[in-house]
Amino acid sequence: MEENFIIANKIDEIPVLAGKIEELATSWGIPLPVCMNINLALEEAISNIIFYAYTDKEKHSINISISLSNNQIVIIIEDDGILFDPTSFKQPDINLPAEERPIGGLGIFLMIKTMDEILYSRKHDNNYLTLKIQM
Amino acid sequence: MNNLEINREAKGAEIVLNCTGRLDANNAGYLNDYIDRLIREGHYQITLDLLGVDYLSSAGIRSLVTQYKNLTSINGSFCITAMSENVSEVLNMVWMVEMLSHPSEAPAPADSREEIGDYLEVQGFKFRLSTLPGGGKTRAIFFGQPELTLQSGYQAKDARLIKSEENLFAIGLGAIGNSFDDCKNRFGEYIMLGKNIAYFPADGSRKPDYMLSAGQLVASLTELYGLHFEGNFSHLIRYDSENHLATIGLSQIVEGIHQLTGYKQFALVQLAESGGLIGTSLNESPVDGKKIFTYPELKETINFTTEPAHNKMLTLSVGYFTNNANKEEELFLRPIKPESQIQGHIHTTVFPYIPLKKTNIDLHEIIEYLFSTSELTDILHLTNDTRQHIGLGESQFVQGFCWIVPIESNTHLPSN
Numbered sequence: 001m002e003e004n005f006i007i008a009n010k011i012d013e014i015p016v017l018a019g020k021i022e023e024l025a026t027s028w029g030i031p032l033p034v035c036m037n038i039n040l041a042l043e044e045a046i047s048n049i050i051f052y053a054y055t056d057k058e059k060h061s062i063n064i065s066i067s068l069s070n071n072q073i074v075i076i077i078e079d080d081g082i083l084f085d086p087t088s089f090k091q092p093d094i095n096l097p098a099e100e101r102p103i104g105g106l107g108i109f110l111m112i113k114t115m116d117e118i119l120y121s122r123k124h125d126n127n128y129l130t131l132k133i134q135m
Numbered sequence: 136m137n138n139l140e141i142n143r144e145a146k147g148a149e150i151v152l153n154c155t156g157r158l159d160a161n162n163a164g165y166l167n168d169y170i171d172r173l174i175r176e177g178h179y180q181i182t183l184d185l186l187g188v189d190y191l192s193s194a195g196i197r198s199l200v201t202q203y204k205n206l207t208s209i210n211g212s213f214c215i216t217a218m219s220e221n222v223s224e225v226l227n228m229v230w231m232v233e234m235l236s237h238p239s240e241a242p243a244p245a246d247s248r249e250e251i252g253d254y255l256e257v258q259g260f261k262f263r264l265s266t267l268p269g270g271g272k273t274r275a276i277f278f279g280q281p282e283l284t285l286q287s288g289y290q291a292k293d294a295r296l297i298k299s300e301e302n303l304f305a306i307g308l309g310a311i312g313n314s315f316d317d318c319k320n321r322f323g324e325y326i327m328l329g330k331n332i333a334y335f336p337a338d339g340s341r342k343p344d345y346m347l348s349a350g351q352l353v354a355s356l357t358e359l360y361g362l363h364f365e366g367n368f369s370h371l372i373r374y375d376s377e378n379h380l381a382t383i384g385l386s387q388i389v390e391g392i393h394q395l396t397g398y399k400q401f402a403l404v405q406l407a408e409s410g411g412l413i414g415t416s417l418n419e420s421p422v423d424g425k426k427i428f429t430y431p432e433l434k435e436t437i438n439f440t441t442e443p444a445h446n447k448m449l450t451l452s453v454g455y456f457t458n459n460a461n462k463e464e465e466l467f468l469r470p471i472k473p474e475s476q477i478q479g480h481i482h483t484t485v486f487p488y489i490p491l492k493k494t495n496i497d498l499h500e501i502i503e504y505l506f507s508t509s510e511l512t513d514i515l516h517l518t519n520d521t522r523q524h525i526g527l528g529e530s531q532f533v534q535g536f537c538w539i540v541p542i543e544s545n546t547h548l549p550s551n
Contacts, residue, residue, distance in 0.1 A: 011160050011161050012161050014159055014160050014161050015138075015157060015159060015161050015162075018157070018159070018190070033224075036190065036221055036224075039190065039192075040192055040193075040225065043159055043160055043192045043193075043194070044192065044193055047160040047192075047194060106193040106196055106197065106229055107192075107193035107194075109193075109229065110192070110193050110225070110228060110229065113228045113229075114228070
């Protein structure tokens with residue numbers, strides 16, 4: 001099973017996409033906690049793209065494809081922004097006392113926490129981020 | 136549900152926010168702004184009920200942590216009292232349940248010293264007086280001839296070089312630079328706040344400039360005229376109103392201080408939230424007999440606020456007030472309002488708003504903080520525009536702190 005979504009680089013697309021993922025989860029029989037994890041990771045990945053990937057103010061499309069086979073969900077996010085590899089980021093030190101922790105950097109940490117596997121590649125000036133999670 | 140709904144409930148001094156919906160990248164800003172507004176209104180104890188929130192992302196966590204840090208830094212408290220399973224699962228992943236679900240150490244009804252002192256009510260504003268330990272008096276030093284400004288008559292012999300000092304405060308006309316010639320085309324309103332000097336270059340750049348002392352480097356300025364005093368503050372006055380939309384005029388603040396302290400002559404440093412400032416600054420340096428105060432030149436040579444400016448911003452001002460001015464002092468001063476006995480002179484720096492502690496506030500700390508981490512936006516010589524019908528009136532403030540020092544004597548240092 002496979003589904004494709006195309007969204008614009010606008011932050012208010014995120015809740016709309018989340019709604020569509022929830023519908024998809026119901027029809028594919030994805031358990032709710034897994035669905036929430038998918039939405040969490042998607043939001044982190046997509047908001048990073050929207051905030052940091054574009055050097056112009058033009059409209060861009062972000063492609064999201066989701067497939068399910070052998071109980072594994074694979075999500076591929078494709079954008080035409082500048083090179084950005086979230087897997088290369090240093091994880092925030094969550095052992096620091098609460099007050100001293102930097103406020104940023106949590107998004108990528110959450111993505112790593114919620115997904116089983118994250119892969120990045122750059123092809124033809126596009127970023128491809130692959131997220132995998134077992135159902 | 137795609138939206139976030141926030142319902143507010145007051146429980147004594149505490150505000151409870153019942154949230155329902157999604158706390159995601161799209162809505163996190165809404166919660167953040169909502170809490171910012173509460174803090175501005177003076178609510179420093181905030182608890183959240185997130186039982187109705189079925190989705191929390193890192194953007195939402197960021198808002199929660201930002202406000203936790205904000206409120207803790209101003210001795211307030213922030214705490215999540217209830218949360219849905221989804222919220223607790225996400226907070227668990229980042230190990231923040233503990234931190235966000237326990238009230239930050241509420242400081243014991245902090246420094247009640249401040250509340251014990253005398254107080255005064257002026258138009259719904261409560262002025263609370265507290266005595267500062269080790270406070271005393273100061274001598275005011277008047278330097279130069281302010282009357283030369285009107286004719287742009289300053290020359291090299293009228294100027295002197297001054298250095299900033301830890302506990303020195305001053306206002307006047309000057310420019311950052313080591314000599315009259317160097318500064319000639321830039322002289323404008325300046326303000327010295329301890330080790331920091333800021334001025335508004337009158338070279339048409341319309342952007343304030345400042346210098347901080349650091350290590351061996353001491354901020355210095357070439358001064359045309361100025362009014363100096365030492366910050367041996369004897370009292371701190373805090374004023375605010377329960378109506379967070381109310382504002383109070385500068386002249387009423389000055390009269391309030393006058394009444395509460397009984398001081399005939401005093402200098403002050405005020406840290407306050409603006410309710411709209413009225414003031415001016417030079418846009419042309421007052422040298423070489425340039426026409427500055429004549430019409431129509433003044434439209435270009437002087438910056439005016441054409442309407443109350445910098446509403447809701449944070450201001451840091453230095454001023455001097457007396458109801459007993461002698462002839463020489465009068466050249467430095469203007470009545471705070473028509474027919475008032477009290478005359479004064481005050482310059483104000485403007486910074487973006489940050490919430491302030493209600494108690495235990497340290498002047499030197501806040502000055503350092505603002506100059507080193509915030510962005511100085513403007514410097515104004517505050518005026519009272521009393522023109523009939525078209526006058527804009529005087530600067531208004533929402534709430535503030537005034538550090539007061541009585542003036543024991545005056546010294547006038549003529550230039551040259």
